Amino acid sequence: MKRNAIVAQSGGPSPVINASLLGVLEGCRGFPDHIDKVYAAWHGIEGILLEELVDMSAQDPGELRLLRTTTSAGAVGTCRYKLTEAQSEDFERIIEVMQAQNAGYFFYIGGNDSMDTAHKVSRLAAERGVELAATGVPKTIDNDVGDPEFKLIDHTPGYGSAARYWSYIVQNVNEENRGMSVSESVAVLQAMGRKSGWIPAAARLADPEREIPLQMYFTEGNHTLETLAENVNRELVRSGRCIVVVSEGFDVGSLGEMHDGFGHVEYGASQSTVAQAVVNYLNKVGLKSRGYASGQVPGVLQRSTSIFSSTVDIEEAYQVGRKAVEVGVTEGSGWMATILRKSNSPYRVHYDKVPLDQVAASARQLPPGWITADGLDVTDSFLSYARPLIGEKWPQIPIEDGLQRFARLRIRFIDKKLPDYLPVRFRPTNRSDETQSG
Numbered sequence: 001m002k003r004n005a006i007v008a009q010s011g012g013p014s015p016v017i018n019a020s021l022l023g024v025l026e027g028c029r030g031f032p033d034h035i036d037k038v039y040a041a042w043h044g045i046e047g048i049l050l051e052e053l054v055d056m057s058a059q060d061p062g063e064l065r066l067l068r069t070t071t072s073a074g075a076v077g078t079c080r081y082k083l084t085e086a087q088s089e090d091f092e093r094i095i096e097v098m099q100a101q102n103a104g105y106f107f108y109i110g111g112n113d114s115m116d117t118a119h120k121v122s123r124l125a126a127e128r129g130v131e132l133a134a135t136g137v138p139k140t141i142d143n144d145v146g147d148p149e150f151k152l153i154d155h156t157p158g159y160g161s162a163a164r165y166w167s168y169i170v171q172n173v174n175e176e177n178r179g180m181s182v183s184e185s186v187a188v189l190q191a192m193g194r195k196s197g198w199i200p201a202a203a204r205l206a207d208p209e210r211e212i213p214l215q216m217y218f219t220e221g222n223h224t225l226e227t228l229a230e231n232v233n234r235e236l237v238r239s240g241r242c243i244v245v246v247s248e249g250f251d252v253g254s255l256g257e258m259h260d261g262f263g264h265v266e267y268g269a270s271q272s273t274v275a276q277a278v279v280n281y282l283n284k285v286g287l288k289s290r291g292y293a294s295g296q297v298p299g300v301l302q303r304s305t306s307i308f309s310s311t312v313d314i315e316e317a318y319q320v321g322r323k324a325v326e327v328g329v330t331e332g333s334g335w336m337a338t339i340l341r342k343s344n345s346p347y348r349v350h351y352d353k354v355p356l357d358q359v360a361a362s363a364r365q366l367p368p369g370w371i372t373a374d375g376l377d378v379t380d381s382f383l384s385y386a387r388p389l390i391g392e393k394w395p396q397i398p399i400e401d402g403l404q405r406f407a408r409l410r411i412r413f414i415d416k417k418l419p420d421y422l423p424v425r426f427r428p429t430n431r432s433d434e435t436q437s438g
Contacts, residue, residue, distance in 0.1 A: 003102055005105035007021065007038065007039070008048060009139075010078055014141050015158065015306055019069075020137050023321020030326075043079045053414050054409065063408060069395055075406075075407050093421050095132070109321070111138070115136045118135070122356060137324045138337070144198065152362070156339075158317070161303075164308050164390035166206070173189065185293070186287060188244045189245050189298070190248055201382055210377070215244050218375070219365075228244070276295055306404060310389060331353060336355075338351065338353060344384055370385075
């Protein structure tokens with residue numbers, strides 16, 4: 001019997017998240033005997049809880065094709081609504097909505113916490129005897145989903161584009177720093193990455209020959225503000241200038257942190273930034289050069305600037321979305337589609353599946369063997385791993401009247417089948433926590 005499918009996005013977006021969405025949509029069209037309509041949940045799991053669903057089958061095909069190069073998650077929205085074991089009402093509501101809308105397939109695009117949610121939904125549906133194939137579609141620029149041996153997933157869609165962003169930004173900052181070093185000798189840039197150093201590590205892709213006076217500070221690097229200043233001054237004596245890329249999770253003390261709906265630190269909403277703390281400290285202790293330290297925080301630009309998207313990343317995000325549909329239809333519930341590397345030269349991958357319970361809430365850090373002994377750089381092994389992910393070409397972003405042309409879908413909710421529902425975290429007793437968590 002044909003059933004409907006629901007696709008949702010979760011967590012922070014990426015430059016290629018919509019390519020995965022398009023992969024899911026086109027993958028569903030490839031199984032006309034199994035899947036009837038495809039609905040997108042408006043703003044992720046919140047859209048399912050509120051039964052706010054958009055009929056993607058009724059969208060303009062031309063607008064859907066534009067999803068391939070439309071950055072971030074504005075097309076159908078995302079959210080940071082955390083589901084815990086204690087929220088049994090929310091989980092029951094998800095199953096009720098699936099049943100009411102005759103949904104037999106659920107595709108969840110997201111990172112660590114999202115895979116955990118997909119696993120819990122899959123398990124609950126099985127316990128209730130509900131025919132629902134819940135399948136995960138990996139996404140995170142942090143590249144921290146998976147295992148240290150890379151057997152579950154080689155890399156997550158979104159990371160290649162973030163890596164490309166940083167390789168190009170550091171190239172350009174280096175030119176700026178070369179010119180302004182007599183007055184701004186230290187350029188401090190803050191990269192995303194709460195607990196892992198994958199994104200700041202990508203800065204080295206700008207300079208594989210190690211000619212730029214570049215230092216990277218990972219959460220895994222065991223450095224402090226004091227050792228950072230010592231290292232920077234050592235480089236200033238040698239080169240007269242220094243570029244510092246520091247992870248947002250680098251420990252500089254209290255930042256007046258805010259937290260998002262998953263309980264993670266929301267650095268962009270906090271009272272201060274790591275980059276500013278580093279700049280303040282360097283200028284306070286003094287630099288062994290002319291000039292000062294200055295800082296930049298790209299923030300969400302590193303995950304939402306379409307022109308920096310990797311063509312490799314776009315294609316892989318699309319293909320893993322298609323693979324998720326194949327897995328959900330042919331293998332049933334409880335899987336995540338994955339990307340595994342076959343070779344580096346030439347670079348080749350294949351798409352497979354792994355159990356959701358193995359990747360749910362996983363957290364993979366930068367391997368210790370890929371960090372140099374001084375904790376300031378990455379090894380050639382990292383470069384061999386990351387270099388293929390940024391691709392060779394610029395993405396082909398459609399231009400209209402001189403501006404980028406992104407997908408613009410018609411957002412009209414389908415008819416609800418159930419009474420209105422107030423999600424657990426929206427209720428007054430939980431609003432204080434939600435406000436605190438952003």
